[in-house]
Amino acid sequence: MIILLLIFEKNVAQSLRHLTLAIVCCLCCSVNAQSNQVSTDSRGLVGRWDLKVIENGKPAPSWLEVEISGIKTLVGRFVANGGSARPISQITFDSGNFSFTIPPQWEQSDKDLTLQGTVYKDHIEGTIQYPSGGKYSFTGTKAPLLTSANNITWGKPIKLFNGINLDGWQPSGNVNQWYVKEGILISPHEGSNLITVGKYKDFKLHVEFKYGNQSNSGVYLRGRYEVQIIDNPPTDHPNSHLFGGIYGFLVPSEMAVKGPDQWQSFDITLIGRMVTVVANGRKIICNQEIPGITGGALDSEEGQPGPIYFQGDHGPIMFRNIVLTPAN
Secondary structure (H helix, E strand, C coil): CHHHHHHHHHHHHHHHHHHHHHHHHHHHHHHHHHHCCECCCHHHCCEEEEEEEEECCEEEEEEEEEEEECCCEEEEEEECCCCCCEEEEEEEEECCEEEEEECCCCCCCCCCEEEEEEEECCCEEEEEECCCCCEEEEEEEECCCCCCCCCCCECCCEECCCCCCCCCEEECCCCCCCEEECCEEEECCCCCCEEECCCECCEEEEEEEEECCCCEEEEEECCCEEEEEECCCCCCCCCCCCCCCECCCECCCCCCCCCCCCCEEEEEEEECCEEEEEECCEEEEEEEECCCCCCCCCCCCCCCCECCEECCCCCCEEEEEEEEEEEC
């Protein structure tokens, strides 16, 4: 009798294990099925998307925004891994599949950029064909809102540049043209960008810079959002591609540029997506939302902290007095 009971208990235990495994498998299959469920409602595409494009086996960042114009027409903006936000005049949508074409921007080609994708419950995926002819796959997830607390307190200021060497910084490429002389961080010609080893979320940043005639650079916040540095005349009407703009997105309220061969400054506050830029003591962007990554971003992981990086691939530039104050 005891032997029979033991055999019965063993069989019951094995049956329960098999049942548990079956339930887990069913749940996993259900989750995967829901994740891969195609959304046939065009409203599932509306919003902002952080994209990851696989180019030659390596991830490259991109960004897509879709909204409804009027009753049902889908329009938007797109940022590739270079350049700036481009308007999309119309996005076609049919049974979960969508596509659009936009003309070339900085590409040396007359062909359009074409994107084709499918909307799933929690992501989008598809292919991008660049004007150069290269065709790559992409995936995308909804961009985070990046809301932050209203009552921000600030930590201890951090000197990102010690005035002596490149400790705490790393070049983006194999060849590093950056060096330090008399307390100044110098890039004498185009080459690698320079990126902090440390990563930061919300912060205040003070930086001073000087560029030569017709030079061009930028300060990237979290490695994703460029504040433009460029030698444009002070008489130019402000736009997002000129001095002090958030490249391709936010237009400064006035042209605060001094000109080449003069020390200038930015005081930047970034909290969530909200940015304030003071250029040469004049507030030119006041608590405005940055919609998404700008061209040249290191990645599209907008929910993560990121480094400060200086653009060094456009022309000669100098920096000094680089101080970051993190939010607590």
